[in-house]
Amino acid sequence: AQSVTQLGSHVSVSEGALVLLRCNYSSSVPPYLFWYVQYPNQGLQLLLKYTTGATLVKGINGFEAEFKKSETSFHLTKPSAHMSDAAEYFCAVREGGYSTLTFGKGTMLLVSP
Amino acid sequence: DAGVIQSPRHEVTEMGQEVTLRCKPISGHDYLFWYRQTMMRGLELLIYFNNNVPIDDSGMPEDRFSAKMPNASFSTLKIQPSEPRDSAVYFCASLQGTHYGYTFGSGTRLTVV
Numbered sequence: 001a002q003s004v005t006q007l008g009s010h011v012s013v014s015e016g017a018l019v020l021l022r023c024n025y026s027s028s029v030p031p032y033l034f035w036y037v038q039y040p041n042q043g044l045q046l047l048l049k050y051t052t053g054a055t056l057v058k059g060i061n062g063f064e065a066e067f068k069k070s071e072t073s074f075h076l077t078k079p080s081a082h083m084s085d086a087a088e089y090f091c092a093v094r095e096g097g098y099s100t101l102t103f104g105k106g107t108m109l110l111v112s113p
Numbered sequence: 114d115a116g117v118i119q120s121p122r123h124e125v126t127e128m129g130q131e132v133t134l135r136c137k138p139i140s141g142h143d144y145l146f147w148y149r150q151t152m153m154r155g156l157e158l159l160i161y162f163n164n165n166v167p168i169d170d171s172g173m174p175e176d177r178f179s180a181k182m183p184n185a186s187f188s189t190l191k192i193q194p195s196e197p198r199d200s201a202v203y204f205c206a207s208l209q210g211t212h213y214g215y216t217f218g219s220g221t222r223l224t225v226v
Binding site for chain 1: 117146155156158161169204206213214215216217218219220222
């Protein structure tokens with residue numbers, strides 16, 4: 001069965017600092033991996049996805065993530081945090097063509113001036 | 114495209130009343146998902162449809178919950194009778210094929226008093 005673990009329910013950074021949100025997954029087949037962002041009182045918005053091919057994927061708003069099969073990880077990074085990045089971030093996994101996404105518990109990113 | 118449309122955005126009802134949540138998926142998307150989000154449990158998959166047919170409803174918490182998809186452009190999630198513990202944000206999402214991420218609606222915040 002597929003599962004996702006997000007380390008840290010809250011991550012605090014200063015504006016301009018590196019953002020690193022951690023995600024580890026468990027999957028019995030090659031996974032499809034996703035990061036979503038949720039702003040207050042809104043739905044989830046797709047940031048980026050990995051399906052096949054290049055293991056470093058770039059998404060919207062300057063975020064990127066790298067699929068590391070040996071570490072079963074898909075950490076999300078951004079070189080320089082902006083105040084507008086404050087939101088909750090969800091990592092999700094789907095096993096190949098199987099259609100159901102399994103979400104992690106989410107990580108709240110707090111950005112201070 | 115207008116995206117996934119959910120209605121109402123907010124619903125406050127009294128315990129014991131029937132509640133109906135509505136979702137219009139993106140045209141051409143052949144999968145539709147209903148999720149529930151709470152602080153305690155995070156995002157939980159309730160049920161999903163493929164080509165209007167329910168595929169997996171194992172996440173529906175009780176017989177009080179039911180979902181239908183009478184056509185490709187409309188789905189409902191009904192709770193009858195509602196209870197305070199049903200208070201949550203309910204999201205609808207749609208998907209085309211299996212190689213992409215879901216597109217989420219803005220959610221319905223349900224409060225049962």
